[in-house]
Amino acid sequence: MKKKSIKDLDVTGKKVFCRVDFNVPMYEGTIADDTRIRAALPTIRYLAEHGAKVILASHMGRPKGQVVEELRLGPVAKKLEELLNKEVRYSEEVIGEDVKKQVSELQEGDILLMENVRFHPGEEKNDANLAKEFAELADLYVNDAFGTAHRAHVSTEGVAGHLPSAAGFLIEKELEVLGSALSQPQRPFTAIIGGAKVKDKIGVIDNLLDKVDNLIIGGGLAFTFVKAQGYEIGDSLLEEDKIELAKSFMKKAEQKGVKFYLPIDAVVADAFSESANVQKVDIDSIPEGWLALDIGPKTSDLYAGVIKESKLVIWNGPMGVFEMEPFAQGTKAVAQALADAEDTYSIIGGGDSARAVEHFKLSGQMDHISTGGGASLEFMEGKDLPGIAALDER
Numbered sequence: 258m259k260k261k262s263i264k265d266l267d268v269t270g271k272k273v274f275c276r277v278d279f280n281v282p283m284y285e286g287t288i289a290d291d292t293r294i295r296a297a298l299p300t301i302r303y304l305a306e307h308g309a310k311v312i313l314a315s316h317m318g319r320p321k322g323q324v325v326e327e328l329r330l331g332p333v334a335k336k337l338e339e340l341l342n343k344e345v346r347y348s349e350e351v352i353g354e355d356v357k358k359q360v361s362e363l364q365e366g367d368i369l370l371m372e373n374v375r376f377h378p379g380e381e382k383n384d385a386n387l388a389k390e391f392a393e394l395a396d397l398y399v400n401d402a403f404g405t406a407h408r409a410h411v412s413t414e415g416v417a418g419h420l421p422s423a424a425g426f427l428i429e430k431e432l433e434v435l436g437s438a439l440s441q442p443q444r445p446f447t448a449i450i451g452g453a454k455v456k457d458k459i460g461v462i463d464n465l466l467d468k469v470d471n472l473i474i475g476g477g478l479a480f481t482f483v484k485a486q487g488y489e490i491g492d493s494l495l496e497e498d499k500i501e502l503a504k505s506f507m508k509k510a511e512q513k514g515v516k517f518y519l520p521i522d523a524v525v526a527d528a529f530s531e532s533a534n535v536q537k538v539d540i541d542s543i544p545e546g547w548l549a550l551d552i553g554p555k556t557s558d559l560y561a562g563v564i565k566e567s568k569l570v571i572w573n574g575p576m577g578v579f580e581m582e583p584f585a586q587g588t589k590a591v592a593q594a595l596a597d598a599e600d601t602y603s604i605i606g607g608g609d610s611a612r613a614v615e616h617f618k619l620s621g622q623m624d625h626i627s628t629g630g631g632a633s634l635e636f637m638e639g640k641d642l643p644g645i646a647a648l649d650e651r
């Protein structure tokens with residue numbers, strides 16, 4: 258089931274609705290990491306150089322169907338202009354008169370970025386009317402938003418039903434690299450899961466247990482498991498209704514002979530702040546009212562040892578709140594262990610994990626840095642990604 262590539266489309270003179278993932282981390286109004294924008298450049302350049310009228314669509318953050326000023330794509334349009342060295346038009350609305358007018362004015366090779374598609378309440382509901390409205394803007398649909406390919410939203414899935422469609426270069430590359438690493442994984446195969454999107458990732462763990470030899474848990478996610486082990490976790494991140502599920506995963510791991518690693522110590526703070534009081538404690542001693550914001554040094558050593566012995570490691574989600582110096586050590590230790598492990602093929606998945614590796618200046622020592630966190634995980638689980646499934650076949 259090979260999907261069409263943009264090279265299979267005749268794009269010259271055509272209006273191409275191109276979904277990209279410009280969900281980049283922002284810090285005080287500026288783009289903290291432009292990896293995802295750079296990753297989309299080959300497709301955007303190809304379209305423009307082949308005379309397409311390019312309409313770019315992306316989301317940023319989770320504005321839940323409302324306009325959130327800080328999540329406007331203006332800074333992204335500027336950054337894109339800088340990277341392409343070419344004018345990028347920008348509309349401050351998702352759909353409406355301004356977008357329509359600007360689209361009608363596009364000449365061959367011109368590029369227009371529309372506003373954050375998640376400002377529209379229909380986007381995440383995969384609303385049929387919005388899909389038609391997007392489709393009416395264009396002649397062709399290209400999806401290059403690998404990071405959002407696991408979402409069945411209008412701009413990633415719904416609109417594909419109305420237009421001839423194809424995958425962009427980034428999606429092709431991601432599928433090729435991830436597909437070949439996972440078709441017959443080198444073993445021991447280790448997955449490291451961290452970060453804060455507990456709801457999203459907890460289900461992934463279930464499926465990974467069928468595939469991996471070692472499963473390492475860190476980040477905010479870990480504390481639902483620590484609680485399930487029977488320890489007190491103070492005010493750490495907790496998904497109360499997932500405790501039973503966490504218990505069942507630990508049982509499944511045991512039955513399947515998968516080694517399941519959880520933090521044995523933690524860095525705790527009395528507030529979610531860089532200037533909080535901080536201490537390192539064993540996992541059974543998290544004080545009441547304190548928050549665990551990083552794995553501790555004993556855990557870092559334990560995890561580094563497992564990484565060293567692995568042949569393939571996929572890593573999604575930081576081990577702690579690495580953006581704040583006092584809670585960055587765990588993430589740094591894991592990144593460093595991956596960088597040092599020469600016989601280990603390392604795949605980094607996800608915006609924040611990629612940002613962490615970049616932050617520690619270790620990107621060059623990783624084998625593949627995926628632009629998708631949740632998307633790469635779901636792909637590795639063997640799930641169909643709706644944003645890819647919806648594209649035309651060759």
Ligand SMILES: Nc1ncnc2c1ncn2[C@@H]1O[C@H](COP(=O)(O)OP(=O)(O)O)[C@@H](O)[C@H]1O
Pocket residue numbers: 451452453454455475476477478494549550551573574575576577578579580606607608609610611630631
């Ligand atoms: N112990 C923790 N408590 C709260 N937040 C955490 C903790 N550990 C990591 N985080 C946060 O998780 C965020 C990343 O989570 P997530 O979006 O799930 O990762 P990714 O983008 O790599 O998939 C980071 O901003 C980090 O600060």
Ligand SMILES: O=C(OP(=O)(O)O)[C@H](O)COP(=O)(O)O
Pocket residue numbers: 278280318319404405408606607608609628629630631632
């Ligand atoms: O950043 C993203 O996912 P990731 O954090 O799993 O890499 C994508 O842009 C998808 O965003 P979403 O998880 O809000 O749908």
